[in-house]
Amino acid sequence: MALEYRSGILAQYPDVLTIEVQRALEALAPLDARRRELMAERAARRQERARKREPIGFLDPAATIPGTALTVAEARAGHFDGGEIPADLRRQWIQGTGPATRPRADVRAGIRNVAYALLSGADGWMFDGEDALGQVETMSLDNHRNLKLALGRDSLFLDVAEGVAGEMNAWAQGFFGRPIIQDWRTQLDFTTVLYRARGLHLDDRHIRHAGGPALSASIADLATFAVNNAATLRLAGHGLVYYLPKIQTAAEAAWWNSLLLALEAHLGLASGTVKAYVLVEQLEQCFQLMEIRAALAPHFVGFNTGRWDYINSVSDARAWDPAFLNPNIDTITMTYGYMRNYEDRVRRAVNTPDRLGRFALWQGGMEPNIPVGSEVGVAASMRRAVAGAEREQREGASGKWVAHWKMVHIVRPVWEKAGEDNQAGRPFPALTYGPEDAAGLTLLEPAPRTIPGARDLLSVAIQYGNAFLQGFQAAALKPADHFGNDDVLYLMEDMATGEIRLSILWEWIHKQAPLTDGDEVLGVRPGDRFTPALFNRLLEEEYAKLLAARSKDVHDDSKATTLPIARAIAWAYVQSEVKPPWYVDLLNLNLGVERLEAAQGRIARFLETFRTTGERITENLDFA
Structure with a gap:
């Protein structure tokens, strides 16, 4: 062969x-x-x-x-x-x-x-x-x-x-x-x-x-x-x-x-x-x-x-x-x-x-x-x-x-x-x-589900996607709210941390997860549901923090290149009615892609193909 x-x-x-x-x-x-x-x-x-x-x-x-x-x-x-x-x-x-x-x-x-x-x-x-x-x-x-x-x-x-x-x-x-x-x-x-x-x-x-x-x-x-x-x-x-x-x-x-x-x-x-x-x-x-x-x-x-x-x-x-x-x-x-x-x-x-x-x-x-x-x-x-x-x-x-x-x-x-x-x-x-x-093997136990928890999921998921697209599939990360605080250490994260964070965010949105604590600034009370609108607001806020971060935390040369693509992937994954099985599929599909519009086209193609046929696009589209 x-x-x-x-x-x-x-x-x-x-x-x-x-x-x-x-x-x-x-x-x-x-x-x-x-x-x-x-x-x-x-x-x-x-x-x-x-x-x-x-x-x-x-x-x-x-x-x-x-x-x-x-x-x-x-x-x-x-x-x-x-x-x-x-x-x-x-x-x-x-x-x-x-x-x-x-x-x-x-x-x-x-x-x-x-x-x-x-x-x-x-x-x-x-x-x-x-x-x-x-x-x-x-x-x-x-x-x-x-x-x-x-x-x-x-x-x-x-x-x-x-x-x-x-x-x-x-x-x-x-x-x-x-x-x-x-x-x-x-x-x-x-x-x-x-x-x-x-x-x-x-x-x-x-x-x-x-x-x-x-x-x-x-x-x-x-x-x-x-x-x-x-x-x-x-x-x-x-x-x-x-x-x-x-x-x-x-x-x-x-x-x-x-x-x-x-x-x-x-x-x-x-x-x-x-x-x-x-x-x-x-x-x-x-x-x-x-x-x-x-x-x-x-x-x-x-x-x-x-x-x-x-x-x-x-x-x-x-x-x-x-x-x-x-x-x-x-x-x-x-x-x-x-x-x-x-x-x-x-x-x-x-x-x-x-x-x-x-x-x-x-x-x-x-x-x-x-x-x-x-x-x-x-x-x-x-x-x-x-x-x-x-x-x-x-x-x-x-x-x-x-x-x-x-x-x-x-x-x-x-x-x-x-x-x-x-x-x-x-x-x-x-x-x-x-x-x-x-x-x-699927036993849940009572534990918090909070706005800070959602910010952690979202911030690190986007940071990880950005690092991956830059070539750092292993990266030292922490939520943006802890940037500059040396008492909170960076953790060495790999692909799995991105996978789990988007999976849980998808879960919270599509199952309308009740939050255990409130947030006065956002007007969220204990028991309120995690809605798409709330996710979108948090996405805007966390993304703004990443754009404003120093290069040590978010490479300056990524802020107009791979960071917007990482955000687009995270948004599309979480909003998709049919849950994608792997975050890495969408990241691999966009390796080397420099234009957001081109990435959005690939993301849409992947999700539509998976929704209609159940097939994942896993090959290198730039092989030639």
């Missing part, structure tokens, strides 16, 4: 899209047809549930998991042969996350991200190809190039790493009173490298089937990273490890498994050599955890609990239900109703033994704080960060994520104090599959 590359890309990236990579992509490309079937099935299930006003349920125990020979009952009982957890994954107390490049950066500037990661002291670093990696221009390929150079210990990378080590020690000396890197060359070999491929719902922007649709971004990422780095990683004593995002069903997990098997066969590796963590960030996924684990055996090593994406999926899955109304985003912590039950199901799933008596790992969620701000603000935020890590450790997590290298040495001592490599096999009650289990 022939593939076609965007003009000039092969000449621009001969070191990334090598002949060997191209051959691997050709070998895996036939699997893309099944991926498209799965996405059509996903959309059909979503439409059917909305039409019937029917919640997600557990699978029939007698059913066979598509793509496997296993029944649902067998998977739930652990009647499958899972893989062994390799040595370099047994202790993953802290995993950092972030991309291996920066927007529109040359190699020297972009590869600094890899140096910070590998010198951070994190047990693992998930180099992100998805939610935290911008997709402007050729960032996805720059990401792969920088990793190949860094893992191959190219002289440019070593030169950069030496300088970065000095900067990191200078910061640590001021913050901790001691350096955090003793020998920078030795430190580079400490951290296990993991790669997050893009999800099944995304298309690659640079490769497509000749005369046909775009190639799956999942296939592009898996093949490119493996071919360029597998041999290097093996020589260094490390494995090939991926994070797999946005899986919704065991059938989708089985597709990923077929992709991993095909990749291993192409590379001449034994089945099960490649390992995979699965991000649990979709509601439907929580109804099929053991089935997903079984479908990915023997590649599967663990689950990760990602807070933001899961909230978004719950909101989206219950968009049809007028009684389902989320509260303010800051109240939906990991101890809140459906979040608490979701986390509990994950830890019970990984601690169910397979046929060989093996357990899996649970990696806790993201710590988004960065220790940058006033002394009071940093101290308070770091106390919350450590308390959050202590809670996850108590609950059974073998480690957690942090969004910035500075957080590694602040949070890692929680697990150092505990001392054990991991908590795999810790006893928890067996999973059950009754009505109360299903209800718990």
Whole structure:
């Protein structure tokens, strides 16, 4: 099956899209047809549930998991042969996350991200190809190039790493009173490298089937990273490890498994050599955890609990239900109703033994704080960060994520104090599959729904869209009302924060959510509904704050370019009668678009197509 590359890309990236990579992509490309079937099935299930006003349920125990020979009952009982957890994954107390490049950066500037990661002291670093990696221009390929150079210990990378080590020690000396890197060359070999491929719902922007649709971004990422780095990683004593995002069903997990098997066969590796963590960030996924684990055996090593994406999926899955109304985003912590039950199901799933008596790992969620701000603000935020890590450790997590290298040495001592490599096999009650289990995964609890909460949702959603369109798919953000207040820290946010904020705003408008508190200036009383008119007024006010913000908070060069487009996308998404499933679709569609009128045309085309056919426009309209 022939593939076609965007003009000039092969000449621009001969070191990334090598002949060997191209051959691997050709070998895996036939699997893309099944991926498209799965996405059509996903959309059909979503439409059917909305039409019937029917919640997600557990699978029939007698059913066979598509793509496997296993029944649902067998998977739930652990009647499958899972893989062994390799040595370099047994202790993953802290995993950092972030991309291996920066927007529109040359190699020297972009590869600094890899140096910070590998010198951070994190047990693992998930180099992100998805939610935290911008997709402007050729960032996805720059990401792969920088990793190949860094893992191959190219002289440019070593030169950069030496300088970065000095900067990191200078910061640590001021913050901790001691350096955090003793020998920078030795430190580079400490951290296990993991790669997050893009999800099944995304298309690659640079490769497509000749005369046909775009190639799956999942296939592009898996093949490119493996071919360029597998041999290097093996020589260094490390494995090939991926994070797999946005899986919704065991059938989708089985597709990923077929992709991993095909990749291993192409590379001449034994089945099960490649390992995979699965991000649990979709509601439907929580109804099929053991089935997903079984479908990915023997590649599967663990689950990760990602807070933001899961909230978004719950909101989206219950968009049809007028009684389902989320509260303010800051109240939906990991101890809140459906979040608490979701986390509990994950830890019970990984601690169910397979046929060989093996357990899996649970990696806790993201710590988004960065220790940058006033002394009071940093101290308070770091106390919350450590308390959050202590809670996850108590609950059974073998480690957690942090969004910035500075957080590694602040949070890692929680697990150092505990001392054990991991908590795999810790006893928890067996999973059950009754009505109360299903209800718990969408359990709402009383919490505020306020005007300040709406301002937070709106301000950060637009800021995130603007950052994405500028190439910063990972960005330090906070609501505009806190600009200039260093006691309120910026949080490292990625695509998920934009997704959830627009989902909740859509929910509040279209379900006429009652507000729990009033607002004298706006003339809002407790119990008043969140109306389109109120949303439009808040939009005008929050947008004015962003236009007036200093460049540190909202880049001045974006205020007449990408910021108006981000506003247009947010408005159209929230006003759309038929809820779009992904904010990222509208952002991807407008990458590189400079005129608001052109963006509005694309937005309208997307929403009308989705409304009338249920199809998402996901391909790069500027491929040619």
